[in-house]
Amino acid sequence: MKSSTSLQKRLSLGLTLGITLLWLGATLATWWVVRHELDEVFDSALEETARRILPLAAQTAGHEHIDLPSLPEEGPGVRTENLAYLVRDGNGHVVMQSHDADREDFNPQPVEGFTNTTHHRRYSAVMPDGRFTIEVAQPLSHRDEAAREALLALLLPLLALVPISWLGTLLIVRVSLRSVLAYRRAIEARGAGDLSPVRAAKLPAEFDPLAEAVNHLLQRMRKALEAERSFTANSAHELRTPLAATLAQVQRLRHEAPQALQTRIGKIEGSLHDLARLSEKLMQLAKAEGGGLLSQAPKDLIPLLAHSVEEWNGSHGQRIMLTLPARHSLYSAIDPDAFGILLRNLIENGLKYGAQDQAIQVSLDDEAVLRVTNSGAVVPDVVLQHLTERFVRGNTDVSGSGLGLAIVNTIVQGVKGSLMLVSPAPGKVDGFEAMVRLPLVECSSP
Structure with missing residues (x-):
């Protein structure tokens, strides 16, 4: 370009x-x-x-003729007129x-x-x-x-x-365009989820229509995204109750039905479970896209990570090995709920697609780099490049919605972090690693 x-x-x-x-x-x-x-x-x-x-x-x-001598020779004493x-x-x-x-x-x-x-x-x-x-x-x-x-x-x-003219002109132009530069910085400083109107103070008359057009476009985008997120969240929320009721009825029917119908009823129950998980993922995606990913006060990531991993180990048979940084505290501006959703999707992805007989590695270093590593088949580069897109899954028979890494990527972009997917995992011949770099905030311990 x-x-x-x-x-x-x-x-x-x-x-x-x-x-x-x-x-x-x-x-x-x-x-x-x-x-x-x-x-x-x-x-x-x-x-x-x-x-x-x-x-x-x-x-x-x-009246007499005067015969003058010839020209004098040139010399140091002769002055040329x-x-x-x-x-x-x-x-x-x-x-x-x-x-x-x-x-x-x-x-x-x-x-x-x-x-x-x-x-x-x-x-x-x-x-x-x-x-x-x-x-x-x-x-x-x-x-x-x-x-x-x-x-x-x-x-x-x-x-x-x-x-002098160049320096003077540059100074005058810079002073005259100060408000335009401030307007540009205000736009550049915005996060991906900030679609509020951009304040334009004392812009030149030539730039006023542009500022109005930008704010009008942001307003239209905000309304469109809010409508989409509201529909996604409401749909997922409204599906929870009927899904739970239907699932309960199917489970009861399974116990009362004859043996010949058990297999078919089991498939219906599995489909309802998948639909419930999809509903939960859609609600997480709506939260990730709806803003509110940053906390008003910095939060310490170490206790949040330790508590989440402890809960997962209690419910999944100690399949997670945790490595914490040497520092006693590590503060970031990410919202605790958003961090929990991010960590949950990374761990679910590692447990679901990793080798079932091996634990997954979860680590956090002093630079707020979170790594979730699992063993298993190598993911091809062609597939790896599209895993953060919605409803994209790797070549596997494991059931899933294809939204986990898309939710992680949305949260990471919203907090101005970075996500890197690597396969095989560093230092291994197989496996998969998701590396998330979160923004650090300097904060003194209370």
């Missing part, structure tokens, strides 16, 4: 991803605007530089230049205004009388570097924004 993703994780990741994408979109849009503004600022700087240097160059050069310029006279001779100007970067016949090359952005201006022309060039790499720094400054906060 594919595991599902929690709503908290979906919302946290989705909202964080959404915030990140919005931030990236806003960053790119802002960077595009900043890049446009940077180009305008740099262009304005080119134009301003040209218009300020051109009059100064005209005053310095006068972001702007380079050339001033030419009317004949195209260079009369002034910046110290790092490379004449190959300039147009031999400059055109007034802005022009672009592969590596430079240039601006040319001409004096009104046409005597001097200036051309200012700026490397495009400088503009790209400024744009990259601006983009980096916008993206760096995103590195901190993503984890």
Whole structure:
């Protein structure tokens, strides 16, 4: 079964991803605007530089040609400028230049205004009388570097924004879904027999219909199960009196009837006994399914087990060997009546289907694990897997209702224990063992 993703994780990741994408979109849009503004600022700087240097160059050069030396060699004392310029006279001779100007970067016949090359952005201006022309060039790499720094400054906060947004979103979602998680825990904590309405406190509006539907479904299930259990219990109870009366009449008839009818009357009596036992099992099953399996106060299992086994040995010829734990007390929340029904069905199963010439073993250890072991034929795995189902019996000629282990399994599930059936019994080559693990409760002895 594919595991599902929690709503908290979906919302946290989705909202964080959404915030990140919005931030990236806003960053790119802002960077595009900043890049446009940077180009305008740099262009304005080119134009301003040209218009300020051109009059100064005209005053310095006068009408005489000034033959400037070639570019100085690069060295640690030479500073590279972001702007380079050339001033030419009317004949195209260079009369002034910046110290790092490379004449190959300039147009031999400059055109007034802005022009672009592969590596430079240039601006040319001409004096009104046409005597001097200036051309200012700026490397495009400088503009790209400024744009990259601006983009980096916008993206760096995103590195901190993503984890902070995820943690903040997760916290907000967790707080918002606190009532939903409490509702889930309330459902998970319920036992198999608890069909009472689930209290939903301050659930989000989207979950209110779901909570109402769950409670409505629980109510319908509770009514259906109550009707079934009531019918089972009432039927079994109502059958007790007429069965007892009929059985008494049959027994009396058997004593008065001639010998030829004794066998037939004996079969009728046996059928009535089986019907009485079935009625008793149905009443036990109704109690196991009807709740009330947990006691309000923890009960000590050791005296309950010892007393029950002693009664069985008194009526069945000491066929039960009991092993008690080393502890003096062992408390569990199981109801004493439910424990008695569970133990009775396990012992009946062991006595009925075990070897008749051997005793059955009943033991309880310090971990509240109850074991009932008998000798006899090995139960196949295919049959073993279905023995806890109603009206399912092993391959045997022994009469029975097929409800004993089903009742045991229902009680064990109701008290949140566990049942394991093993055949052959551990440490043996044959036999059968039923192992029941009951929930322990810490309780100080009075």
